[in-house]
Amino acid sequence: MFTRNGRSGTFYFEAIAVTPKRSGNYTFTSNSTIDSYGYLYTNPFDPLNTTSNLLVHADDNENETSDQFSLTCILQAGTSYTLIFTTFEAGVTGLFSVVAVGPGRVSLLRKNITSVPGMYDTI
Numbered sequence: 001m002f003t004r005n006g007r008s009g010t011f012y013f014e015a016i017a018v019t020p021k022r023s024g025n026y027t028f029t030s031n032s033t034i035d036s037y038g039y040l041y042t043n044p045f046d047p048l049n050t051t052s053n054l055l056v057h058a059d060d061n062e063n064e065t066s067d068q069f070s071l072t073c074i075l076q077a078g079t080s081y082t083l084i085f086t087t088f089e090a091g092v093t094g095l096f097s098v099v100a101v102g103p104g105r106v107s108l109l110r111k112n113i114t115s116v117p118g119m120y121d122t123i
Contacts, residue, residue: 009090011037015045015111016083022104023077030068032096035088038069045082047113055081059088077104082111 018040020026030036039050039057046052058069067088075081085096100106 011086011090012093013047013084013086013113014096015113016085016098017107017109017111018075018081018083018100019079019107020075020077020102020104021106022102023075024103025072026075026100026102026106027070027072028083029070029099029101030085030096031099032068032094034092034094034096035067036069036096037086037088038071038098039084039086040071040073041082041084043080043082045084045111045113075102083108 018028028038028040030038037057037059040055042053042055044053056071056073058071071083083098085098087093098108100108
């Protein structure tokens, strides 16, 4: 579970390891039928401290014309980052994809984040 500052409830998330092959400006855009929220972290990602190592986050795209996030950040070649896909509303799950665009190829691999039941709920 993922806890977002300023929001109560339990947010499910998917952690994706991001490793660019070339340094430069990269944009990550989500595609889903659910209202998504994205976060990009330098490693390590700590689900108990979601502000630590945070590079950028976004709710809707730049023009706020859709419920999908669009994140843009300068990344270094060969450095591993963590992209978090989560939802705007608590307790929601669904299918999604993420597209990465930049000056080079980007490795996107699902990460297994061990969670402790109940540790990430907010009241």
